[in-house]
Amino acid sequence: MRFANKVCLVTGAGSGIGRATAQRFAQEGGRVVIVDLNANNGHESVELITKAGGQAVFAQADVSDSLAVQAAIKMGVDRWKSLDVIVNNAAMMTFLPVVDLAEAQWDHVMAVNMRSVFMFCKYGIPHMPPGSAIVNTSSVHAHESEAGVAPYAASKGAMEAFTRVLALECESKKIRVNCVAPGAVNTPMLWNNPNVKDGEEKITGAVGQPADIAAAIAFMAAPEARFITGTTLIVDGGRLDIL
Ligand SMILES: NC(=O)c1ccc[n+]([C@@H]2O[C@H](COP(=O)([O-])OP(=O)(O)OC[C@H]3O[C@@H](n4cnc5c(N)ncnc54)[C@H](O)[C@@H]3O)[C@@H](O)[C@H]2O)c1
Numbered sequence: 001m002r003f004a005n006k007v008c009l010v011t012g013a014g015s016g017i018g019r020a021t022a023q024r025f026a027q028e029g030g031r032v033v034i035v036d037l038n039a040n041n042g043h044e045s046v047e048l049i050t051k052a053g054g055q056a057v058f059a060q061a062d063v064s065d066s067l068a069v070q071a072a073i074k075m076g077v078d079r080w081k082s083l084d085v086i087v088n089n090a091a092m093m094t095f096l097p098v099v100d101l102a103e104a105q106w107d108h109v110m111a112v113n114m115r116s117v118f119m120f121c122k123y124g125i126p127h128m129p130p131g132s133a134i135v136n137t138s139s140v141h142a143h144e145s146e147a148g149v150a151p152y153a154a155s156k157g158a159m160e161a162f163t164r165v166l167a168l169e170c171e172s173k174k175i176r177v178n179c180v181a182p183g184a185v186n187t188p189m190l191w192n193n194p195n196v197k198d199g200e201e202k203i204t205g206a207v208g209q210p211a212d213i214a215a216a217i218a219f220m221a222a223p224e225a226r227f228i229t230g231t232t233l234i235v236d237g238g239r240l241d242i243l
Contacts (some may be wrong), residue, residue, distance in 0.1 A: 014041030026054030183236025206237025
């Protein structure tokens with residue numbers, strides 16, 4: 001029970017990796033704040049957790065909206081009087097070359113994938129006691145990528161650089177900050193990717209399950225990772241070797 005009575009906030013927890021991570025925290029005693037834009041999926045995640053005997057609440061939020069971010073944090077803190085883990089996991093992609101991408105599309109991806117991380121950290125850290133941890137879901141696209149996904153890849157690269165700086169700033173507070181960078185994972189985001197659908201991005205290698213990434217995120221958030229901060233754990237079944 002590594003997360004007994006720990007308050008764990010997970011964004012994008014209505015689906016895929018975020019849901020699996022929320023379930024993992026709850027199985028290990030955590031009190032989970034499910035944050036997602038999609039209300040049906042968010043409520044479904046809460047139901048799955050509570051039916052299994054865990055504790056969870058749903059905060060509907062667009063993670064790019066500052067007031068919604070602050071309200072989601074407040075919901076967890078008001079209810080359980082702490083904030084011990086933040087997993088910044090919600091994200092979106094576009095599939096257009098840079099020259100065809102509207103400025104508004106660039107801004108939207110950056111706001112959802114990166115500005116949200118800044119805001120959850122800015123408003124969440126003041127509530128986090130020593131021993132807390134932040135884990136940001138990056139992607140192998142921060143390291144090796146393909147045409148058509150520039151804002152997504154850039155947002156994940158920025159996330160990893162941001163994580164290195166924030167880890168330094170949080171050292172004295174005894175809060176650790178890390179990234180987990182998944183490869184291909186069996187979620188709607190993978191199979192809805194048009195580059196995957198039309199075969200341009202070949203998923204010939206390993207495809208992980210959401211629970212595989214959740215296990216890595218839980219490890220990075222747990223006390224046993226106490227000497228790990230400011231880094232990225234790549235969890236891709238060896239995919240970077242074949243990209
Ligand atoms: N699936 C993969 O192959 C893969 C690979 C590398 C990295 N990732 C990363 O893993 C993370 C989770 O992705 P997933 O595969 O589980 O995707 P998913 O589509 O299954 O889940 C993403 C969730 O984020 C939510 N979301 C999207 N925009 C939001 C917003 N503005 N505000 C609040 N919630 C929002 C969605 O409603 C959804 O529930 C993402 O950061 C993604 O970049 C996924």
